[in-house]
Amino acid sequence: MTTPKLAPIDQDLLQRLTNGPTVLQQMWLSGYLYALASQSEVAVLPQSIQQSQAPSELPDPPVITVLYGSQTGNSKKAAQKAVASLQTQGWKTNLADLNDYPTRQLKSEKRILLVVSTQGEGEPPASAEEFYQWLMSNRAPRLEGLEFAVCALGDKSYLKFCQTGKDFDARLEALGARRLSARVDCDVDFEAPVEAWIQQLLKDLPVPASAASKSVALQYVDTAKSNGHFQEKQSQYDRKSPFQAALLAKTPLNGRGSKKETWHLEFSLEGSNLSYQPGDALGIYPQNPPALVKEVLYAAMLNGHKLVTYNGREMPFRQVLLKEVELSVLTKEMLENYAAWTNNARIKAILADPTALKTFLYGRNVADLLREFPAALSEETLLQFLRKMPPRLYSIASSPEVYPDEVHLTVAAVRYLFNDRAHAGAASTFLADRVEADDKVPVFVAQNEYVKLPENDQTDIIMVGPGTGV
Numbered sequence: 001m002t003t004p005k006l007a008p009i010d011q012d013l014l015q016r017l018t019n020g021p022t023v024l025q026q027m028w029l030s031g032y033l034y035a036l037a038s039q040s041e042v043a044v045l046p047q048s049i050q051q052s053q054a055p056s057e058l059p060d061p062p063v064i065t066v067l068y069g070s071q072t073g074n075s076k077k078a079a080q081k082a083v084a085s086l087q088t089q090g091w092k093t094n095l096a097d098l099n100d101y102p103t104r105q106l107k108s109e110k111r112i113l114l115v116v117s118t119q120g121e122g123e124p125p126a127s128a129e130e131f132y133q134w135l136m137s138n139r140a141p142r143l144e145g146l147e148f149a150v151c152a153l154g155d156k157s158y159l160k161f162c163q164t165g166k167d168f169d170a171r172l173e174a175l176g177a178r179r180l181s182a183r184v185d186c187d188v189d190f191e192a193p194v195e196a197w198i199q200q201l202l203k204d205l206p207v208p209a210s211a212a213s214k215s216v217a218l219q220y221v222d223t224a225k226s227n228g229h230f231q232e233k234q235s236q237y238d239r240k241s242p243f244q245a246a247l248l249a250k251t252p253l254n255g256r257g258s259k260k261e262t263w264h265l266e267f268s269l270e271g272s273n274l275s276y277q278p279g280d281a282l283g284i285y286p287q288n289p290p291a292l293v294k295e296v297l298y299a300a301m302l303n304g305h306k307l308v309t310y311n312g313r314e315m316p317f318r319q320v321l322l323k324e325v326e327l328s329v330l331t332k333e334m335l336e337n338y339a340a341w342t343n344n345a346r347i348k349a350i351l352a353d354p355t356a357l358k359t360f361l362y363g364r365n366v367a368d369l370l371r372e373f374p375a376a377l378s379e380e381t382l383l384q385f386l387r388k389m390p391p392r393l394y395s396i397a398s399s400p401e402v403y404p405d406e407v408h409l410t411v412a413a414v415r416y417l418f419n420d421r422a423h424a425g426a427a428s429t430f431l432a433d434r435v436e437a438d439d440k441v442p443v444f445v446a447q448n449e450y451v452k453l454p455e456n457d458q459t460d461i462i463m464v465g466p467g468t469g470v
């Protein structure tokens, strides 16, 4: 190692600094000068010092910045997964929440990965809103020096599926950045497509020199600023493996004659180790209304008793329709698959016109589709078109400090007429009509990092309560 050579220091100045001031003043001066020096750019250091800190035989691993925009933590989990995989391949990573990421930094990045969900009707999560607006605006710089890949999280029951990820992907390309890997759009079961995205990315990225020369097992460090709320909890129960929560009590909240139908529900979380904070949501896996199952069987002229295999398990077809698949919401993907299979020109025309598609999907369920566009299909064929039952998220309406081991919800029953037929929301009427005290309901806690009470309970807050309406 070469010893850094310093330019000669003015001896008079040194004498005055060491003899004049008191010991305390000298200590203060040394701290002051150190702070001043550390604000200077590294580039002003003599080259010999820079070289001694970056020996050529041990190059720094290349850096990838992994950014996430998340509402309930799914995108953050996916981003953390990417970070862990990249680190084992020898990449140095910088994980950041878009909420905290300074926009001006983007210009100096070499490679970024962006994992982002879509909220509202095709909008970015609140935490990514500012970054999104900036990137879409004319303030965004040219990004020719940047390489990127986007993983989009969403839900196929929304018409604007993964819209925010799509917007980011297109915008980064338009600004001149180079796409490392194709964007992956993930439905509610996001784990497998996220893993596929990471694996593809690892193939598309160059192998870092440090990994090629020696095996690296860097420890994963989350450098993102966060209140830590997304950190994995102790509970073994989650979205993939929900807890069977017993219903403790159920009370109608509306007076006689009210046009509303709102329920207060109390569930036991005892033994689950599940914990939550105000602002979090409870995910529920509902069962479809039996009347809707009957309508589907009738419309498609299928046999509910027939044994079918679904997800590797054999069970009566009616059971699958009741518990395993989405029936009360029609999705664009289902319509696409049904149009392709039936080769129906009218459905294809609806799909080709975004306004007609939006109108068609609004309020219709699977039975409506089968009635309006009948086709001779088997039980197995119908199952190919249907989407796995996604959970419904309800804002939690209790505080664990007041009700430890319990979680309460306020749920408005969704019932409406469509083409003179009664229609019902699957989860809200499941809770309102088909669950009684002591019945078990599969639940999990969906955390929300961004809607939290201030830690200091002296802080003034304004509370706005949109939602159920009692």
Ligand SMILES: Cc1cc2nc3c(=O)[nH]c(=O)nc-3n(C[C@H](O)[C@H](O)[C@H](O)COP(=O)(O)O)c2cc1C
Residues within 6 Å of the ligand: 069, 070, 071, 072, 073, 074, 075, 076, 116, 117, 118, 119, 120, 121, 122, 123, 125, 153, 154, 155, 156, 158, 159, 160, 161, 162, 163, 188, 190, 393
């Ligand atoms: C109120 C709300 C609105 C949503 N809107 C959309 C949407 O327009 N398009 C979409 O693809 N997904 C939508 N989603 C689904 C989320 O993107 C999906 O649940 C995702 O996994 C959430 O990831 P996150 O926890 O990182 O935010 C919405 C979810 C909620 C709760």
